[in-house]
Amino acid sequence: MLKPQNEMKLILKSHSVNEGFARVAVSAFAAQIDMTLEELSDIKTAVSEAVTNSIVHGYGRKIGNIYITCGIYDNNLIRIKIRDNGCGIEDIKKAMEPMYSSLGGDRAGLGFSVMECFTDKLKVYSKPGKGTSVILEKRVSIKC
Amino acid sequence: MLKPQNEMKLILKSHSVNEGFARVAVSAFAAQIDMTLEELSDIKTAVSEAVTNSIVHGYGRKIGNIYITCGIYDNNLIRIKIRDNGCGIEDIKKAMEPMYSSLGGDRAGLGFSVMECFTDKLKVYSKPGKGTSVILEKRVSIKC
Amino acid sequence: MPLTVKKQGEKLVASIRGDIDHHSALALRNAIDEAISRFRSKTLVLDFSEVTFMDSSGVGLVLGRYRNICAYGGELELRGLSLRHMKIMKLSGIEKIAKIKGGEENVKAAK
Amino acid sequence: MPLTVKKQGEKLVASIRGDIDHHSALALRNAIDEAISRFRSKTLVLDFSEVTFMDSSGVGLVLGRYRNICAYGGELELRGLSLRHMKIMKLSGIEKIAKIKGGEENVKAAK
């Protein structure tokens, strides 16, 4: 990965009220590239899923830090990393199956599906007991 | 200073394009407290001044990191710290005089005056060759 | 509360406003469930035309309300979904269990 | 370029749109200075009614244009400043050198 043209890092607490802030902050940064509104919404949605997962699954009832890095690279590539030091994922393959959720209640099990649907690349790294990193990549078009 | 109810940290590069992003990010975070639009604009304006100073004076032609912390405390207190590892300020008292600018061109020398005007407390710490920290505090009213 | 609930003939219509994410979904869920058990209508309509953002928490919200209304032998109808929100809903195959009406006119949600 | 320049009788009117900060001020400065030397009007009017954000870089922009137009023996007039932007301008005592007209109707700038 080459050096980003511009990059920001954001550290926030896993309070659910920060879900909205996280997606607004990332999209305000990404909006430096003159993309379509739809692409910007794609980014917002994917970030919202990843941050929510860190809050809901990674930390659960505990409050911990969520680390977000957003870089803008050549050829309109946006790369976002969302990392937590939470409980981690035992079986990443199973976790990424559509409609799988380890929690009952109102989790639809579609977070990873939505991230895949709205980005060009999704990578998940996780170590049980250590935490989880999600990397989202999206190449946007120049708005016309 | 007690523990904040919520806090975020933001690290960005001293590219001038990030001035807009910095004030949007801080105000999106601060907007968790249900303040007036006018108070939110006060915060935006003060943050814009401090970040611009780190870019223009702190780093000048170099690119360095700007560290922003924004905390929300009891009784609607918002506390924002903007720090750079730039050139620092020799004479803080003189720097804070209205209309004083060490740069010619179009700097009005009003950055610190605006920060003072739109916040409740302004503190400046600086060490020549080491960098500068600006702390802004504002107690906002609950919107009615 | 960014929710308006009203009876429309036999139907209970819950119109949601603003952002639907995991944070906002909790209060929405409680308010809708409260209305369901109060009005006991056969049909619950969820109207998304004033929704400005939705992620998969919106799908969870709908599936949960579907399970709830099923307990009363009721039906679910979705209205005002933008194309983007429809795309997210369809990841769950929701169209097999709920009636979905119109919605392309929702311009607030950036398509 | 978030700037429209036109002649209005003897006056050169430059209307600024969007955010004025240190980042955007550079391009605005160049465009306004270019118009000043092209039109050589006696009076330069800067219209702020479409300005959505302004910090002290806006004051620097105005003071710089004032110095520039003075070199031509011209005058400066400011229009459409919101109360908030007026407050920032006044920190520089600009009202002593420029004519300031109306502006409280600028609702975009959150007062």
Ligand SMILES: Nc1ncnc2c1ncn2[C@@H]1O[C@H](COP(=O)(O)OP(=O)(O)O)[C@@H](O)[C@H]1O
């Ligand atoms: N950051 C994380 N930390 C721990 N577990 C996670 C994390 N993200 C996802 N998971 C696991 O992956 C599963 C599937 O995630 P997802 O597709 O987003 O669905 P949902 O969030 O609705 O459960 C979760 O139920 C959880 O077990």
Ligand SMILES: Nc1ncnc2c1ncn2[C@@H]1O[C@H](COP(=O)(O)OP(=O)(O)O)[C@@H](O)[C@H]1O
């Ligand atoms: N972060 C900083 N690093 C170094 N010097 C600074 C910094 N912030 C302010 N200064 C000094 O203080 C002076 C006054 O700042 P300010 O009131 O914002 O006016 P201006 O930015 O228009 O020069 C600057 O000209 C500069 O010399």
